[in-house]
Amino acid sequence: MKNLPVNQLKLHGLDIFFNEIISLVNNKKLPNQILLSGQEGVGKSTLAFHIINYILSKKEENPYMLKAKSINNKNRSYNLIKNGSHPNFYSVDLVDDKKNIEISQIRSMIEYTNKSTFNEDKKIILINKAENLNSNSLNSLLKITEEPNENVYFVFIYNNNKNISKTLLSRCLIFKIYLSFNESISIANQIIENDLRNVLNSDFVNYYFTPGRYVNLINFAKKNDIDLKNYSLKDFLYHIIENKYYKKNTFVKFNIYLFIELYFLKIFSNSKQKNKFILFYTNFIKKINNVNKFNLDYETLFMEFKNKVLNG
Numbered sequence: 001m002k003n004l005p006v007n008q009l010k011l012h013g014l015d016i017f018f019n020e021i022i023s024l025v026n027n028k029k030l031p032n033q034i035l036l037s038g039q040e041g042v043g044k045s046t047l048a049f050h051i052i053n054y055i056l057s058k059k060e061e062n063p064y065m066l067k068a069k070s071i072n073n074k075n076r077s078y079n080l081i082k083n084g085s086h087p088n089f090y091s092v093d094l095v096d097d098k099k100n101i102e103i104s105q106i107r108s109m110i111e112y113t114n115k116s117t118f119n120e121d122k123k124i125i126l127i128n129k130a131e132n133l134n135s136n137s138l139n140s141l142l143k144i145t146e147e148p149n150e151n152v153y154f155v156f157i158y159n160n161n162k163n164i165s166k167t168l169l170s171r172c173l174i175f176k177i178y179l180s181f182n183e184s185i186s187i188a189n190q191i192i193e194n195d196l197r198n199v200l201n202s203d204f205v206n207y208y209f210t211p212g213r214y215v216n217l218i219n220f221a222k223k224n225d226i227d228l229k230n231y232s233l234k235d236f237l238y239h240i241i242e243n244k245y246y247k248k249n250t251f252v253k254f255n256i257y258l259f260i261e262l263y264f265l266k267i268f269s270n271s272k273q274k275n276k277f278i279l280f281y282t283n284f285i286k287k288i289n290n291v292n293k294f295n296l297d298y299e300t301l302f303m304e305f306k307n308k309v310l311n312g
Contacts, residue, residue, distance in 0.1 A: 003191065003215050005045035006082055011069040012187040012211070014047050017175055018069065021051050031173045032148045035130070035156040038177035040254075041212025043187070044157045045128060047177065052124050052155065053077055056088060059121075088121050093128040096250075100134035101127075106141050113144065113152050123152045131162040138165055145171050181208050188214035203233035207262050216251045224249075233263050238310050241302045257288055260305060267309075284309075 011018060017036075024030040036044040049071075054064040056077040064071060071078050080086035090112045092105050109125060127133075133141060145154060145168070156172060158164050179187065188211040189195055196205050199218060209217070221228045226239065237259055239245075245252040264281050284305070291298045 003219065006049055008046045008049070008191075009071045009073055009078075010190075011046060011050045012043070012190050013179065013183050014043050014177065015069065017047060017177055018050060021175065022054060022066075025051075025055060030153065032152065033145055033154040033156070033172045035158055035169065035172035035174045036177055037158045037160045037174055039161065039210050040159050041210030041214075041216065042177050042179055042184075043211060044177050048126055048155050048157060049081070052081070052089065052126065055122055055124065055153075056081075056086065088123045089126070090123070091126045091128070094132050099132070101129065101132050101137050102134065103136040103140055106133075106137045110140070110144050113149055120151070123149075125152065125154045126157070127154065128157045130156040130158045130168065131164045133165070133168075138168065142167055142171075179210065184209065184211055184214070187211040191215050192218060198229070200228050201230065201232055203236075203266070204228065207265075213255065213258075216255075220249060220251045233259065233266060234310060237263055238306060241306045241310075244299075246298070246302065256302070260288075261285075263309070 021030070021034070036048055038044050050064070050069070053071045053075070054066070057063045057072070057075040060075050060077060062072040062075040064075070073079075077086060077089075081089050084091075090109055092101060092109050094101055095105075109127075113123065113125065127141075142165075148154065154172075156168070160176070185196060185205070188209075191211060192199070192215060196214060200214075204214075204217065218228070220226070221231075224245070226236070228236065231239070237256075240252050240256065240259075246256050247253075264284075268277055268281065287301055287304075290296060291301050
């Protein structure tokens with residue numbers, strides 16, 4: 001897909017973080033392990049791919065365009081990484097329909113790190129969604145990060161609304177990636193090459209979303225012929241629950257709880273019985289947490305939300 005982080009040639013709005021890391025690279029002070037922390041969709045993965053391209057394309061004919069904060073689409077590293085064939089780059093990510101990064105993935109990565117690097121250049125390991133490492137894969141990873149090979153560098157990406165190993169955090173230089181509301185809107189506008197207010201109902205624009213969430217929401221709507229300009233947040237929730245998109249669409253599956261929380265926030269601001277509402281909201285959030293924690297029947301929960309809240 002065009003908007004996948006690996007395909008984002010232009011870096012929008014994260015200059016302060018990019019410049020700090022590039023300064024470490026240029027001064028040969030980059031530690032072997034860095035961690036990019038922040039909300040889902042804030043641009044951590046895009047930032048990572050730009051840093052990695054800057055490092056790997058330095059000696060190439062069409063290197064990273066530093067002043068423009070842009071990847072040259074003719075450079076060898078960009079095309080090799082996009083095709084999954086760069087000899088000095090290895091990616092570990094959560095596999096579709098899996099809840100954890102499994103130990104087999106880490107073992108394959110370790111086997112890769114033990115091989116010599118191409119042209120004796122830096123070898124970079126990108127581990128996305130590091131919060132999804134299970135205990136076995138984490139322990140295996142910690143062994144290799146305790147004494148990493150000299151020319152092997154790890155870039156971890158971590159969604160900070162979840163828990164992660166304190167031991168892993170202690171071994172990394174951490175960059176906390178964040179954007180203001182206006183920065184998030186501006187970056188999303190640049191990515192979609194339009195004004196969000198032209199394509200989204202004010203219900204969505206008036207809440208804080210990260211650029212990635214805005215873009216994924218718009219892509220989901222286009223794919224499923226949903227006119228979000230004329231859909232309120234209530235309409236949208238009703239539609240995705242009624243059509244059970246949480247079962248068949250990854251974006252909805254991982255973000256439906258966010259939309260529910262935002263809807264609660266909206267009706268709370270307009271409620272005249274705030275104490276009664278808070279009690280109901282608290283109980284419902286406990287149910288959500290239990291569904292996630294104990295892998296319970298979430299469909300019943302969504303039906304309850306539709307009948308008691310959206311239709312209430």
